[in-house]
Amino acid sequence: MDLRLEPELLQIAARARRLAEERLAPRARRSDEEGIFDRDLVPQLGAAGLLDDRLSAQATALIAEELGRVDSSVRGFVTVQAGLVGHCLADWGTEAQKEAWLHRLRAGEAIGCYALTEPEAGTDARSITTRATRTDDGWRLKGEKHWITNGGVADLGLVFARADEGLSAFVVPTSTPGFERMPMPGRELGHRGSNHAVLRLEVALPVDAPLGEPGQGFKVAMSALGHGRLGVAAGAVGVLQACLEATVDFARRRRQFGQRIGDFGMIQAALADMATDLAAGRLLVRQAAWLRDAGEDNAQALAMAKLFCTEAALRGADQAILIHGARGYSNEYAVERYWRDAKGMQIYEGTAHVQRVILARQLLGRDEGGASGG
Numbered sequence: 343m344d345l346r347l348e349p350e351l352l353q354i355a356a357r358a359r360r361l362a363e364e365r366l367a368p369r370a371r372r373s374d375e376e377g378i379f380d381r382d383l384v385p386q387l388g389a390a391g392l393l394d395d396r397l398s399a400q401a402t403a404l405i406a407e408e409l410g411r412v413d414s415s416v417r418g419f420v421t422v423q424a425g426l427v428g429h430c431l432a433d434w435g436t437e438a439q440k441e442a443w444l445h446r447l448r449a450g451e452a453i454g455c456y457a458l459t460e461p462e463a464g465t466d467a468r469s470i471t472t473r474a475t476r477t478d479d480g481w482r483l484k485g486e487k488h489w490i491t492n493g494g495v496a497d498l499g500l501v502f503a504r505a506d507e508g509l510s511a512f513v514v515p516t517s518t519p520g521f522e523r524m525p526m527p528g529r530e531l532g533h534r535g536s537n538h539a540v541l542r543l544e545v546a547l548p549v550d551a552p553l554g555e556p557g558q559g560f561k562v563a564m565s566a567l568g569h570g571r572l573g574v575a576a577g578a579v580g581v582l583q584a585c586l587e588a589t590v591d592f593a594r595r596r597r598q599f600g601q602r603i604g605d606f607g608m609i610q611a612a613l614a615d616m617a618t619d620l621a622a623g624r625l626l627v628r629q630a631a632w633l634r635d636a637g638e639d640n641a642q643a644l645a646m647a648k649l650f651c652t653e654a655a656l657r658g659a660d661q662a663i664l665i666h667g668a669r670g671y672s673n674e675y676a677v678e679r680y681w682r683d684a685k686g687m688q689i690y691e692g693t694a695h696v697q698r699v700i701l702a703r704q705l706l707g708r709d710e711g712g713a714s715g716g
């Protein structure tokens with residue numbers, strides 16, 4: 343087994359790292375503090391080739407890790423844009439839908455959002471109540487979505503609604519009359535540089551608006567999450583990498599009792615655990631990505647990667663804050679942001695409970711029902 347990355351993968355990881363360090367790092371703290379989604383970044387991500395749904399799963403994971411190491415809000419944007427929206431259109435779209443949107447999404451000239459979650463339908467995606475009704479000349483959609491990443495800035499929404507045929511997906515330009523959006527109420531714990539919106543829809547759509555056949559929406563939604571969860575897991579590896587780098591640096595410099603705090607056994611044990619989690623998480627992500635690229639079923643590997651990496655990032659960020667002492671409790675240092683962002687990653691695109699449900703069902707041989715999570 344050769345675990346070395348091929349030169350093309352190393353190149354794309356280096357390109358993502360360069361963009362993250364040059365463009366994201368200088369503005370990550372301000373964007374978190376002020377809750378700014380920086381739209382100007384989007385064409386830059388496109389020009390660097392980081393929004394392309396045609397990249398291999400391994401390349402996608404490396405990009406997510408490098409962006410996640412610096413700014414989880416931007417990593418989240420990329421996962422939604424390329425992982426959820428781009429892939430879904432490429433996999434399920436008609437030629438006309440692809441022609442209309444894919445090039446613009448890849449170039450960062452248009453922004454997409456993925457609208458599954460509703461006030462009363464989170465993990466249980468099958469229970470959504472947004473209604474899709476056939477009309478004489480197309481479709482009518484009515485309902486409300488919440489927590490939609492990119493929702494307030496998107497040009498295109500992939501919106502899931504219940505039709506007579508069952509759960510269905512629709513391609514909805516946000517310029518459609520009756521597509522209302524507003525910021526989520528309250529202030530998010532993390533991912534504060536992302537745009538999260540409530541969408542209120544009462545829209546008329548053309549006959550060719552469905553993505554995939556009406557009634558196939560659950561399959562469409564889950565196929566998208568298959569791509570998205572890889573980005574979240576890899577992004578969490580990036581967060582853990584950032585926690586380790588920050589903490590090693592701090593443990594070398596901070597002195598108490600006349601010695602570096604890194605020379606205390608308890609600090610060393612925490613660093614060793616973080617480094618081990620990091621290596622294990624990275625391998626789980628590599629496995630899930632490799633299986634997808636090989637065209638094999640990666641559902642189990644993906645659930646393990648999403649579960650382990652997000653929780654390892656949380657553990658790592660928790661230790662990073664503790665080891666920074668009071669400094670870690672202030673946004674003078676980035677480790678408190680890493681913890682706030684990692685907490686969100688444990689929740690969206692299938693909570694940690696749901697990943698355990700998926701794994702337990704595979705172990706126990708029962709694979710029915712609808713636990714999913716947008």
Ligand SMILES: Cc1cc2nc3c(=O)[nH]c(=O)nc-3n(C[C@H](O)[C@H](O)[C@H](O)COP(=O)(O)OP(=O)(O)OC[C@H]3O[C@@H](n4cnc5c(N)ncnc54)[C@H](O)[C@@H]3O)c2cc1C
Pocket residue numbers: 422456457458459463464465466488489490491492533538686689690691692693694695696699713714715716
């Ligand atoms: C930062 C952020 C960005 C998001 N972006 C998007 C987006 O772009 N698009 C989108 O559609 N949604 C998005 N979401 C919503 C997200 O996908 C949902 O929050 C998530 O699926 C969980 O749904 P819920 O919050 O309604 O919790 P619920 O489903 O109500 O769950 C509540 C609790 O019950 C547990 N639970 C539920 N079912 C089970 C079960 N079967 N077994 C065990 N435990 C269970 C859950 O794990 C959780 O702990 C985002 C959320 C966040 C925080």
